[in-house]
Amino acid sequence: xxxxxxxxxxxxxxxxxxxxxxxxxxxxxxxxxxxxxxxxxxxxxxxxxxxxxxxxxxxxxxxxxxxxxxxxxxxxxxxxxxxxxxxxxxxxxxxxxxxxxxxxxxxxxxxxxxx
Amino acid sequence: xxxxxxxxxxxxxxxxxxxxxxxxxxxxxxxxxxxxxxxxxxxxxxxxxxxxxxxxxxxxxxxxxxxxxxxxxxxxxxxxxxxxxxxxxxxxxxxxxxxxxxxxxxxxxxxxxxxx
Numbered sequence: 001x002x003x004x005x006x007x008x009x010x011x012x013x014x015x016x017x018x019x020x021x022x023x024x025x026x027x028x029x030x031x032x033x034x035x036x037x038x039x040x041x042x043x044x045x046x047x048x049x050x051x052x053x054x055x056x057x058x059x060x061x062x063x064x065x066x067x068x069x070x071x072x073x074x075x076x077x078x079x080x081x082x083x084x085x086x087x088x089x090x091x092x093x094x095x096x097x098x099x100x101x102x103x104x105x106x107x108x109x110x111x112x113x114x115x
Numbered sequence: 116x117x118x119x120x121x122x123x124x125x126x127x128x129x130x131x132x133x134x135x136x137x138x139x140x141x142x143x144x145x146x147x148x149x150x151x152x153x154x155x156x157x158x159x160x161x162x163x164x165x166x167x168x169x170x171x172x173x174x175x176x177x178x179x180x181x182x183x184x185x186x187x188x189x190x191x192x193x194x195x196x197x198x199x200x201x202x203x204x205x206x207x208x209x210x211x212x213x214x215x216x217x218x219x220x221x222x223x224x225x226x227x228x229x230x231x
Contacts, residue, residue: 042224
C-alpha cells in the first residue's frame with residue numbers, strides 16, 4: 001500500500017539559509033500534519049492542514065511557514081535557519097472521515113542538519 | 116492543555132518475557148483517543164495500538180494490549196512474549212476528540228531493550 005512520502009530524506013544547510021521540506025500524503029488523504037522531533041526528544045506538533053486550509057497550529061516558529069496544495073501535498077518552508085532547527089521532521093496524513101480514529105500515518109521523516 | 120507523562124525513560128525485558136510500559140495523561144476532556152507508537156532505530160513512527168476513551172474494553176493487538184484506567188488517567192502498554200524486534204522507543208500519545216484539534220500530544224518516550 002502507498003505510504004506517506006517525504007523529500008528530501010536528508011538535508012544539510014548552513015545557518016541563516018532556507019529549506020523546503022515536501023510531503024506527499026497517502027492517496028485520498030485530505031489532512032496533513034507536521035511534527036518536529038529534536039535529538040532525544042518526543043515529536044512536537046507544528047501545524048496541520050485540512051482541504052488546503054490551516055486547521056491547527058502548534059509551536060511553529062514565525063520563521064517557518066507551510067501550505068497544502070491542490071493535489072494535497074504539503075510543503076514546510078523554513079527560513080533563517082538556526083542550529084536548534086536541526087531535527088527530524090515528520091509529516092503525517094489522515095482521512096478526516098476515514099473512521100473514528102482518523103488515524104495519522106507517518107512518513108519516514110526528513111532529517112535536517114543545520115551547520 | 117493536555118500533557119502525557121511516561122515515567123520510565125528506559126526499560127529492559129528478556130526475550131519471550133512480558134513487559135509493561137507506563138503512561139499517564141492529564142486532560143479535562145471526557146472524550147479522546149490514546150495511542151502507543153513504536154519508533155525503531157529507523158526512526159519510522161509505527162502505530163502499535165489505539166484506544167477510544169469512551170470504550171471501557173481494553174484494546175488488544177496480537178501480543179500488545181493496554182490497561183486503560185480512565186478515572187486514573189492511565190494507559191499502560193503490555194507486550195507479551197517479547198521479541199528482539201520489539202526493541203524501540205515507545206511513545207504514548209493523546210489526541211482530542213473535539214473537532215478542530217487533531218494534533219497528537221506525545222510523552223517523552225520509553226526506550227525498550229530486549230535481551231536475548
